[in-house]
Amino acid sequence: MWTMFNNWKIFEDNLGFVPSEEIKDKLNEYYKILVEENLKYNLTRITNEEDVYEKHFLDSLLFTKETKIDNQKIIDIGTGPGFPGIVLKIFFPETDITLIDSNNKKINFLNIVIKKLNLKQIEAKHARAEELARIENEKYDIAISRAVAYLDVILELAVRFLKIQGKLILLKGPRADEEIKNSKNIDQKLKIKLTNKQSLADTGFGERINLFYEKEKSTPELYPREYAKIVKESGKK
Numbered sequence: 656m657w658t659m660f661n662n663w664k665i666f667e668d669n670l671g672f673v674p675s676e677e678i679k680d681k682l683n684e685y686y687k688i689l690v691e692e693n694l695k696y697n698l699t700r701i702t703n704e705e706d707v708y709e710k711h712f713l714d715s716l717l718f719t720k721e722t723k724i725d726n727q728k729i730i731d732i733g734t735g736p737g738f739p740g741i742v743l744k745i746f747f748p749e750t751d752i753t754l755i756d757s758n759n760k761k762i763n764f765l766n767i768v769i770k771k772l773n774l775k776q777i778e779a780k781h782a783r784a785e786e787l788a789r790i791e792n793e794k795y796d797i798a799i800s801r802a803v804a805y806l807d808v809i810l811e812l813a814v815r816f817l818k819i820q821g822k823l824i825l826l827k828g829p830r831a832d833e834e835i836k837n838s839k840n841i842d843q844k845l846k847i848k849l850t851n852k853q854s855l856a857d858t859g860f861g862e863r864i865n866l867f868y869e870k871e872k873s874t875p876e877l878y879p880r881e882y883a884k885i886v887k888e889s890g891k892k
């Protein structure tokens with residue numbers, strides 16, 4: 656076996672189950688492709704095996720303790736090298752996943768992963784969220800995003816994709832509370848409500864806060880605005 660990773664206990668401890676052999680094989684293959692293609696596609700600063708499995712793979716899954724994932728239609732906005740979207744697909748093959756990123760290099764890499772891992776019901780699209788959201792209005796049960804933008808920015812980029820009562824899940828770092836305070840009630844304007852906050856203790860790879868929103872009503876026509884406008888108003892990227 657090319658990879659030496661064997662600390663599967665950390666997955667069991669944090670998720671409550673041991674990944675199957677098929678899941679382990681697919682994660683190992685994903686890690687191999689990530690490391691092999693990293694220089695060419697400029698994917699991640701983290702390449703050490705233990706770190707990738709914990710800081711990228713496991714971190715992409717911790718939110719699933721708070722919400723049941725089965726066959727939902729999910730969009731991962733600003734997926735980069737596939738976090739959390741590819742990892743979710745490996746663990747929950749019944750999902751229907753769309754990965755989007757504005758950087759076409761990432762999309763080329765994701766298509767290699769999808770092909771080599773023989774993943775089904777998953778598509779990688781080169782698109783900007785604020786543009787695609789107008790085309791794919793209210794199409795998704797879940798929109799998810801990790802480390803893409805400041806809270807008020809990502810809320811506006813993501814909300815139109817969701818069906819009414821759809822969930823927006825934001826995988827955030829320790830400053831999520833500060834971002835909520837600074838978001839100037841944009842959630843009310845966007846007709847979306849914070850329903851749950853998952854604070855994860857620092858188990859050696861940084862404190863994480865995952866935010867769960869629910870869409871209450873259709874998105875007002877104004878949103879999302881052009882990216883430059885959103886960022887200008889936010890004052891944050």
Ligand SMILES: C[S@@+](CC[C@H](N)C(=O)[O-])C[C@H]1O[C@@H](n2cnc3c(N)ncnc32)[C@H](O)[C@@H]1O
Pocket residue numbers: 732733734735736737738739755756757758761782783784785800801802803812882
């Ligand atoms: C810091 S990376 C995070 C990647 C991945 N989600 C992760 O957790 O490692 C942010 C990604 O979001 C993408 N991105 C930024 N703004 C975007 C937008 N408006 N629409 C689509 N993708 C965007 C970037 O190209 C980049 O790949």
